[in-house]
Amino acid sequence: MSFWDVLCWIMLPYAAITVFIVGHVWRYRTDQFNWTSRSTQLLDRKTLGWASPAFHYGALAAIGGHVIGLCIPESWTHAVGISEGSYVWIAGVAGGVAGLVTLAGFLGLLYRRTTSVRVRQRTSWMDIFTYLLLTVLILMGCWMTFGWTLFTDDPYNYRGSIAEWWRSLFYFDPDVEAVHGSPFIYQLHAIVAWLFWGTFAFSRLVHAWSIPLQYLGRPYILYRSRSPQAEPMPRRAGEVTETTGRSPR
Numbered sequence: 001m002s003f004w005d006v007l008c009w010i011m012l013p014y015a016a017i018t019v020f021i022v023g024h025v026w027r028y029r030t031d032q033f034n035w036t037s038r039s040t041q042l043l044d045r046k047t048l049g050w051a052s053p054a055f056h057y058g059a060l061a062a063i064g065g066h067v068i069g070l071c072i073p074e075s076w077t078h079a080v081g082i083s084e085g086s087y088v089w090i091a092g093v094a095g096g097v098a099g100l101v102t103l104a105g106f107l108g109l110l111y112r113r114t115t116s117v118r119v120r121q122r123t124s125w126m127d128i129f130t131y132l133l134l135t136v137l138i139l140m141g142c143w144m145t146f147g148w149t150l151f152t153d154d155p156y157n158y159r160g161s162i163a164e165w166w167r168s169l170f171y172f173d174p175d176v177e178a179v180h181g182s183p184f185i186y187q188l189h190a191i192v193a194w195l196f197w198g199t200f201a202f203s204r205l206v207h208a209w210s211i212p213l214q215y216l217g218r219p220y221i222l223y224r225s226r227s228p229q230a231e232p233m234p235r236r237a238g239e240v241t242e243t244t245g246r247s248p249r
Contacts, residue, residue: 001176008191009176013169016198023201024209036207051108058102062141065095070166074159084157092149099142106138130203133196140189148183162186 028035069091077087110131113119148156161182168175179187200206 055105
């Protein structure tokens with residue numbers, strides 16, 4: 001086992017997991033004021049209306065697909081009567097749709113952040129680094145889904161290599177040999193993913209853990225139109241008024 005094997009497939013994953021956990025605890029205890037997405041909706045919301053939901057829902061679906069593919073062994077799907085070909089087709093189509101939706105939303109958010117002066121001024125170096133990692137991850141994910149799974153005569157079975165190594169990390173017995181037979185793009189995707197999760201706690205993405213389920217149906221703050229033709233909406237306790245910006249007493 002070479003030094004790079006130890007660094008990439010043992011040290012990096014465990015370091016990323018440790019920083020992910022400790023970083024969240026540290027930030028929550030010391031930086032709760034900035035435990036937020038630091039929304040820029042008031043600065044520019046024309047593109048945000050469709051790009052943000054597309055990115056968030058697409059990313060959640062993509063992450064869910066990764067968890068299923070990495071956690072469920074190939075023998076389990078065979079045991080319930082799902083052949084490898086059927087699994088690849090189902091996973092490829094579902095992953096392809098999720099990837100395209102995520103990519104469309106991400107491009108919209110990226111366009112908004114680069115073209116809006118006011119939004120760009122509120123972009124930190126950590127935001128830029130996070131966007132860079134997401135760009136690499138999303139593009140490689142789409143490439144692997146369409147180039148290595150759907151539109152090929154011999155789809156690559158990552159469940160016999162990358163997934164085996166990933167699960168072995170949580171057994172505290174890393175199977176580095178399982179990674180060696182995988183294509184380079186799969187290995188690079190795994191390395192960049194660990195870098196992403198290692199920096200997650202220090203980005204604005206931590207707001208993902210602070211969204212109650214009811215917010216999926218409506219935003220926390222309702223922005224109402226100032227048009228006199230607009231029908232007045234009942235105000236709930238704790239909401240911000242459109243004229244004063246203060247909570248009603």
